[in-house]
Amino acid sequence: MSDSARSPFEVVGLEQLRRRNSVKWRTYPEDVLPLWVAEMDTALAAPIAEVLRESVETGDTGYAFDGGFGEAFAGFAADRYGWNLTTAPILVADVMAGVHAALEAATERGDRVVISTPVYTPFYSAIEQIGRVVVASPLTDSDEGQRIDLDRLERDFVTASAYLMCNPHNPTGHVLTESELTAIAELATRHGVTVISDEIHAPLMMPGHRHIPFAALDSDAARASFTLAAASKAWNLAGLKAALLIPGPTAPVSGLSSELWAAAGLFGVIAGTTAFQEAVPWLDEVVAAVDHNRHLLADLVADRLPGVRYRPSEATYLAWLDFRDTGLGDDPAAAILEYGRVAVNSGLSFGVEAAGRVRMNIATSPAMITEAVDRIASVLERS
Numbered sequence: 001m002s003d004s005a006r007s008p009f010e011v012v013g014l015e016q017l018r019r020r021n022s023v024k025w026r027t028y029p030e031d032v033l034p035l036w037v038a039e040m041d042t043a044l045a046a047p048i049a050e051v052l053r054e055s056v057e058t059g060d061t062g063y064a065f066d067g068g069f070g071e072a073f074a075g076f077a078a079d080r081y082g083w084n085l086t087t088a089p090i091l092v093a094d095v096m097a098g099v100h101a102a103l104e105a106a107t108e109r110g111d112r113v114v115i116s117t118p119v120y121t122p123f124y125s126a127i128e129q130i131g132r133v134v135v136a137s138p139l140t141d142s143d144e145g146q147r148i149d150l151d152r153l154e155r156d157f158v159t160a161s162a163y164l165m166c167n168p169h170n171p172t173g174h175v176l177t178e179s180e181l182t183a184i185a186e187l188a189t190r191h192g193v194t195v196i197s198d199e200i201h202a203p204l205m206m207p208g209h210r211h212i213p214f215a216a217l218d219s220d221a222a223r224a225s226f227t228l229a230a231a232s233k234a235w236n237l238a239g240l241k242a243a244l245l246i247p248g249p250t251a252p253v254s255g256l257s258s259e260l261w262a263a264a265g266l267f268g269v270i271a272g273t274t275a276f277q278e279a280v281p282w283l284d285e286v287v288a289a290v291d292h293n294r295h296l297l298a299d300l301v302a303d304r305l306p307g308v309r310y311r312p313s314e315a316t317y318l319a320w321l322d323f324r325d326t327g328l329g330d331d332p333a334a335a336i337l338e339y340g341r342v343a344v345n346s347g348l349s350f351g352v353e354a355a356g357r358v359r360m361n362i363a364t365s366p367a368m369i370t371e372a373v374d375r376i377a378s379v380l381e382r383s
């Protein structure tokens with residue numbers, strides 16, 4: 001952005017950030033720059049802060065009630081993605097709770113569930129915890145970055161019951177294209193695989209990219225799919241606990257509990273509803289600031305980190321960095337933490353295919369990113 005002083009990532013100073021109680025800021029000692037878990041170093045969007053303040057002042061702190069959260073998302077999805085929902089979203093505590101519920105409804109114990117690895121770490125445990133079997137379908141390296149290998153996916157679908165998809169993909173930041181999604185839908189239809197599409201990062205599209213909801217495709221697999229949506233990543237509301245599970249019109253919903261809403265937080269519902277309805281201009285400022293940061297990081301990597309490869313993500317505020325041509329081995333994040341005092345996520349935590357890579361959270365100030373790169377440069381110099 002042209003006026004970097006107005007970046008949403010420069011509103012809260014480092015001293016205030018260090019006083020935060022969230023996992024991002026409390027896990028590591030003070031000398032560590034925390035650029036790991038997907039929280040943002042922003043203040044709340046003003047309309048969200050206001051509505052939460054009002055709830056505190058009036059003691060509106062009872063059980064969650066979906067008083068228009070689903071409709072608010074439907075309005076946002078129609079405006080932003082051109083997706084007209086045909087079914088009512090179901091309130092759940094968070095996206096992973098919705099993933100659990102969808103997996104339980106769509107599969108039986110012992111069934112095989114495909115994931116495109118490396119992928120968001122809790123996908124593995126979500127499948128295993130309920131007695132299903134993880135089928136890791138590795139992404140393949142291409143000139144554009146790591147992409148879905150459709151031949152491999154087809155082989156893996158033959159014996160699978162469900163595909164837990166991440167779009168946009170975490171950690172690679174890839175936005176699945178219409179042709180990729182159409183191919184996945186054809187394979188899923190052919191092999192009777194239920195698609196569960198985690199679209200939590202979808203509001204965070206970088207310029208030039210467009211989110212296509214899987215459920216919006218004209219396909220039997222799309223109509224039978226489950227979608228997960230939330231305001232928690234894009235408006236930084238993860239601790240408030242509310243997300244939406246959206247079954248397609250022919251999704252296998254009979255196994256879904258009618259009590260899913262009970263674990264959601266009322267503040268999450270109130271904040272999320274306000275986000276989708278009133279805080280889209282704020283989201284656009286965040287997207288512009290992330291866009292600025294990903295180009296800043298690209299310049300810094302080119303100047304300061306020899307051997308490191310970085311292709312700015314197409315979506316999300318997560319940068320996916322390839323250290324395989326440096327001397328830092330399979331787990332560069334360990335050396336970066338120990339010697340550089342910067343906390344990034346180890347690629348290995350997302351899958352064995354991500355040895356030598358790290359994920360860096362760039363939803364922070366340009367100064368923090370610059371300092372982190374300086375520190376990482378000093379780690380590379382000593383290796």
Ligand SMILES: Cc1ncc(COP(=O)(O)O)c(C=O)c1O
Nearest residue numbers: 038094095096120170198200232
């Ligand atoms: C792809 C993906 N899904 C789910 C989550 C977690 O969402 P929730 O806290 O709503 O369960 C994250 C968090 O970063 C994520 O990146």
